[in-house]
Amino acid sequence: MSHIRNCQKEKGFLASFLFHKPTREELLRKGDLPSLARLLRKQGPEKFLNTPLDGDGNTPLIMAAGRGSYRVVQWLVSQKGINLDARNRYTRENGRGGESVCMGRERFACWL
Numbered sequence: 001m002s003h004i005r006n007c008q009k010e011k012g013f014l015a016s017f018l019f020h021k022p023t024r025e026e027l028l029r030k031g032d033l034p035s036l037a038r039l040l041r042k043q044g045p046e047k048f049l050n051t052p053l054d055g056d057g058n059t060p061l062i063m064a065a066g067r068g069s070y071r072v073v074q075w076l077v078s079q080k081g082i083n084l085d086a087r088n089r090y091t092r093e094n095g096r097g098g099e100s101v102c103m104g105r106e107r108f109a110c111w112l
Contacts, residue, residue: 031072046081048060056090
């Protein structure tokens with residue numbers, strides 16, 4: 001009987017591994033633009049583009065810029081509804097802050 005339970009546990013683990021749906025963060029790290037586009041269509045622009053990914057307030061754009069993911073930043077900036085003026089918790093009033101801070105439209109225009 002214990003062999004059956006162990007087998008079921010292993011099948012459950014294997015199934016969860018095989019059918020794992022990557023999160024926004026994972027797709028952003030990989031730079032998987034086709035999957036990011038599918039997720040954007042599924043979740044909608046407001047939730048996908050402007051909702052922070054973590055407790056620091058990093059949006060997908062801030063995270064991609066902080067990682068130096070040029071292609072992902074370029075794709076995100078081209079999306080309708082993206083907030084180019086998003087700030088994370090490290091942004092100060094003068095626009096200086098942590099490494100992955102989005103500093104407004106001018107910063108991204110120069111970066112691109």
